Amino acid sequence: MKLDDCKRLLSKNSVCIFLLHGVVKGSDYVFRNFNRKHILESEFNFFIESLCELGTPVSTDNLIEFSNGRRVPDGAFVITFDDGFENNLSVAAPILKKHNVPATFYLTTNFISNNLMSWVDRIDWAIEESAKRPTLEVDVPWHTKPLVLQSEISRLSFLNEIRNVVKHDMSINQHELADSIQEQLGFENTKSNHSELDAKLTWEGVRCLADCELFTIGGHTHNHPIMSFLSEAQLNFEIHHCLELLRAKVGIQTTHFAYPEGLSHCYNNQVISCLKEHRIKCCPTAEHGVNDFSIERDLFKLKRVFVE
């Protein structure tokens, strides 16, 4: 949802949980960040300022209290960040602190340990790096012949198509697809990068965030798979290992988690049970909407609003 429209969502008895990924000082790319996964620092500052004028910032811990009957303040909103980008600490955190706004950072622990890019960032990166080439030819498993990408529009629609197809098809291995596209475009496999759109928090950075009273750290699996696509053993590993690393590296036992991708098919009762077994109490989705706490809320099905 566009930044300006987000403010209209604040209302009585409901909580609007905003989903962000990153905040950057500049964004000068042809293809990368086309979906505004990272918004500008100035926009974020204005966004937070406007929300504070209209509503009341609350934390994800407050959500647990609201579900237990505590009164929800008018215009309650929550700020959440997924994946663990370094710019959350260097660019977003100072603005949140300036306005005294709590936030929760859901971290994919292997991204943190090895500064890894997500599969989709690896594909966006390869298309950006090839921006000056007049023609790109890419073979993907769901098309019978290679796609010929010439115009900017065709490349952007390819990036949208990849997201739509891959997030719904458990037979496609996301990492192999990213490897294959990088190779087809003539790149060595690139899985790590230090650009503002790619750099992840270090463990020291996570400790810096965790040290601030305003901020909460939550889990977001170890490798960012779609949790409903996993076997029971894989699911258990992704939750357990993520929470174990947060405990070992940062000393926190979090009760917060967020489902990777978070669409309605990305979690199910088995996923929710496994999270509960690991003492998770609150796990928002990425399905669009605000949460009316005047009727009972399931803290494992909370909706969020993607800020772009």
Ligand SMILES: [Zn+2]
């Ligand atoms: Zn994510």
